[in-house]
Amino acid sequence: MIILKKGHGQLAREVQERSGINFNACLHCRTCTNACPFVAGMDYPPNALLRLVQMGMEQEALESSTIWVCVGCNTCCSFCPMAIDIPAVMDSLREKALAAGVKIAEPDIVSFHDEVLKTIEKYGRTHKLEIMMRYKLKKRDFLSDMGVGLKMLKKRKLDLTPSRIKDQKALKKIFKKNKTKLIGNS
Amino acid sequence: MGKTSYSFFPGCSLKASGHENTQSLLKFCDMVDIELQELSDWNCCGSSSAHSVNHDVARDLPLRNISLVPRGQALLIACPSCLIRLKQSYLKLKSDGDLQKKYEQDWGVPFDPTLEIIHFFELFKRIQLKAYIKDPTTRLKGIKVAPYYGCMLSMPPDLRREPSHYGLMEEALSSLGADVISYGYETQCCGTYLSVAKPKLSERVVTQIISRAMDAGAECLVTACAMCHLNLEIRCALKNPIPAFHFSELLSMALGAENQKKWFPKHIVDPLPLLKQRGLLKS
Numbered sequence: 001m002i003i004l005k006k007g008h009g010q011l012a013r014e015v016q017e018r019s020g021i022n023f024n025a026c027l028h029c030r031t032c033t034n035a036c037p038f039v040a041g042m043d044y045p046p047n048a049l050l051r052l053v054q055m056g057m058e059q060e061a062l063e064s065s066t067i068w069v070c071v072g073c074n075t076c077c078s079f080c081p082m083a084i085d086i087p088a089v090m091d092s093l094r095e096k097a098l099a100a101g102v103k104i105a106e107p108d109i110v111s112f113h114d115e116v117l118k119t120i121e122k123y124g125r126t127h128k129l130e131i132m133m134r135y136k137l138k139k140r141d142f143l144s145d146m147g148v149g150l151k152m153l154k155k156r157k158l159d160l161t162p163s164r165i166k167d168q169k170a171l172k173k174i175f176k177k178n179k180t181k182l183i184g185n186s
Numbered sequence: 187m188g189k190t191s192y193s194f195f196p197g198c199s200l201k202a203s204g205h206e207n208t209q210s211l212l213k214f215c216d217m218v219d220i221e222l223q224e225l226s227d228w229n230c231c232g233s234s235s236a237h238s239v240n241h242d243v244a245r246d247l248p249l250r251n252i253s254l255v256p257r258g259q260a261l262l263i264a265c266p267s268c269l270i271r272l273k274q275s276y277l278k279l280k281s282d283g284d285l286q287k288k289y290e291q292d293w294g295v296p297f298d299p300t301l302e303i304i305h306f307f308e309l310f311k312r313i314q315l316k317a318y319i320k321d322p323t324t325r326l327k328g329i330k331v332a333p334y335y336g337c338m339l340s341m342p343p344d345l346r347r348e349p350s351h352y353g354l355m356e357e358a359l360s361s362l363g364a365d366v367i368s369y370g371y372e373t374q375c376c377g378t379y380l381s382v383a384k385p386k387l388s389e390r391v392v393t394q395i396i397s398r399a400m401d402a403g404a405e406c407l408v409t410a411c412a413m414c415h416l417n418l419e420i421r422c423a424l425k426n427p428i429p430a431f432h433f434s435e436l437l438s439m440a441l442g443a444e445n446q447k448k449w450f451p452k453h454i455v456d457p458l459p460l461l462k463q464r465g466l467l468k469s
Contacts, residue, residue, distance in 0.1 A: 037375045041387045069384065071234060073337035073375035074270075083343040091237050091244075098239060108383040116235035116379075117243065124229040126198040135382065145385065148420050155452050157416060159202045165227050173292065174246040 008056040015053055019092035025082040026050050032076035032086055042066040043105070046076050046086050053093070062097040066090075068106035111138050121175045124165030129158040190312075192304075193259040194222035195251060197268035198230050204412030204432070206449035211264055211306065211434040217441045218313050222262060225254055231271035234379055245285075246292070248275035252301065253293035260302035262309075264434075266338030266411050267378075269305050273345060276303055305338075306434075307351040307410070310358060318441055319362075325440040326364035329464050332404035333359065333366065334395065334430070336414040337375040355408060355433055362440040369402035371395045376417040385421065392421040400428055405460055408433050419454040429457035439466065 016022060026047065033045035043065045044052065052061040061067070072087035080086065097104065104110055115134045119127040132149065136142055152158045165171070200208045215222050228251050236244035248271050255261045263269040279285050279297065286297045316322050333355035341348060356366045374395050377388035396418060399407055407430040409415040418430045435449055446467065450457055461467035 037391050038377070038380065038387055040390070041380075041384060069380070069387070071375065071378045071380060072237065073378070074340035074342050075337060075373070075375060077342055078340040080343075083346070085343050087342065091241060094238055095241065106383070109379075110239070112379055112383045113235035113239050116233055117240065120230045120232070120236070120247070125201065126230050126233055128198075128203055132382070151454055152416075152420065155454055156205065157203050157452065157454075163198070163202050165229050167227055170250055171229070174243060174250065177242075 004056075011056045011058045011061070012054050015089060015092050015096070018096070019085070019088045021085045021088050021092075023050050023084050023086070023089050024054065026054075026084055027082060029081060031079045031081060035075045035079045036070075037073065037075060038069050038071065041069045046070070049093075050084075050086070050089065053089070059102065061093060062100060062102045063105055065105035067093045067097060068104070068109040108135075108139065111135060119162065121171060122164075123162040124167070124171050125163050127159070127162035129153075129160060130162065132158070189219045189221040191221040191223055191259065192262040193225050193255050195225050195228055195231075195261055195263045195268060195272070197263065197265040198233065199265055199267075199412040199416075204415060206452040207264070207412045207415065207432040207434055209445070210432060210438045210443070210449055213443045213445060214434050214438040214441065215309075217438065217443065218309075218315070218318050220309060220313070223259075225251065225261065228254060231268040233267070233271075237271070244271075245275060245278070248272045249279065249289055250293060252276055252279070252303075253289065253295045255298075255301060257298060260304055262304055262306060264306040265413070266305065266336070267413065269303070270342070270345065273303050273348065274342065276301065277344060305351065307354050308349065310354060315358065315361065322361055322440075323363045325362045326359065326436065327464050327466055328363065328365045329460075329466065330365045330367050330403055330405040331359055331431075331436070332369050332399035332402065332407045332428075333372055334399075334407045334409045334414060334418070335373050336409070336411050337373070338410050339373050340375075355410065358433075359408065359436065362437075364436070367399065367402050367404040369399045369404065371398045376411075376414040377421070378413060378417070381417045381421055388417060388421045389423050392418055393423045396422050396424060396427050400424075404428060405464075406431055406457065408436055422455075427455055429453060429455040429460060431457060 028047050030047050033047050039045050049066045067090050070090045076086045112135055115131045119130050232244045232247040339352055360366045377391050381388040406428050409430055410433050415430055
């Protein structure tokens with residue numbers, strides 16, 4: 001018998017409540033892990049991440065690269081025999097990691113999300129060119145992907161001016177009360 | 187016959203980056219008597235970022251779009267990702283009375299329990315492609331295409347009862363005279379934004395998808411999503427990759443559209459040599 005420490009189930013309960021997903025139905029059959037296209041970039045495969053949460057290993061779960069590398073392509077949960085919405089669990093873990101202020105394993109990905117949300121807040125729509133410029137600026141990296149960027153500009157895949165919505169009040173309504181809690185928010 | 191009209195949600199990828207996808211989509215719809223009216227003042231669905239880091243924003247962005255749809259009109263979406271975001275939000279709204287109250291308060295319109303939100307592919311159940319072409323089976327001249335769905339066929343569990351469009355591109359393209367190639371990577375995710383933040387990971391999956399299609403004998407890929415199309419074009423590590431078309435481009439061409447000149451210069455991997463070689467485009 002495994003004797004668990006006091007408070008062990010706390011993390012699982014909290015994540016379950018936040019995401020609305022019962023991941024305790026997980027059989028650890030590893031179907032998600034076999035299906036995941038990005039498992040190579042993760043420190044824990046998806047099912048192991050669920051296990052960390054079940055075991056209350058909060059720091060390992062929140063500081064994992066897995067929660068950031070997951071793009072939510074839904075491949076795992078379409079194959080999952082227990083129909084567990086794993087990407088929704090990842091969403092909750094990401095938010096919890098940001099709120100807890102733990103060490104973020106993939107700061108570039110957070111920074112990307114940050115820039116995307118900033119353009120949505122500003123224009124109501126994403127503005128790829130601005131996202132890329134600001135992302136690169138923050139990273140102080142202008143050389144990598146310069147060729148790709150120029151090609152995209154030349155082929156007009158990056159509009160110079162943003163497409164924006166008229167109803168700015170609506171944007172304020174959406175973003176003001178739901179202020180993003182990103183780290184490194186400049 | 188009159189045109190059937192739909193409210194159209196382009197989404198950011200089609201609006202500001204995949205122009206050739208939008209143009210060919212509008213052309214195709216026009217040719218099959220479908221009128222798309224762009225949803226007035228629509229906003230971004232939240233993309234991958236909102237649900238990744240802020241679920242309140244992720245909930246509210248799609249709801250505003252839903253509130254803008256004129257009553258009685260179905261909402262048509264061509265981007266698989268936007269579709270999931272809007273559909274999920276709508277289903278949540280449908281099942282949650284408190285959220286309905288908040289929605290009505292926020293956006294000042296009554297909740298519409300009959301709103302229909304459909305993907306562009308759904309149209310193929312509502313129109314008869316063959317009714318618009320005399321000699322359908324000769325149109326694409328046996329061009330060898332590898333259909334690429336990306337993650338669009340993978341649905342989160344709460345959307346499992348929604349229609350799956352598995353096999354739709356295969357069926358449509360072969361009925362128009364293309365030689366459809368099966369290669370096993372049709373539903374592999376393209377990596378979406380990892381293309382920016384983890385380009386190596388993205389390159390790995392994209393190169394795999396394209397080389398498998400080439401190994402299986404494909405002359406081109408055809409995509410269902412503007413974002414996938416972009417990733418396939420910019421993240422392939424092969425020296426001479428095959429070109430990728432938007433599904434809407436091949437459809438419009440098969441139906442006899444003549445304004446392709448505007449679409450193809452926007453491709454990074456030039457499809458013109460292939461089209462000329464196959465006699466699909468006059469030089």
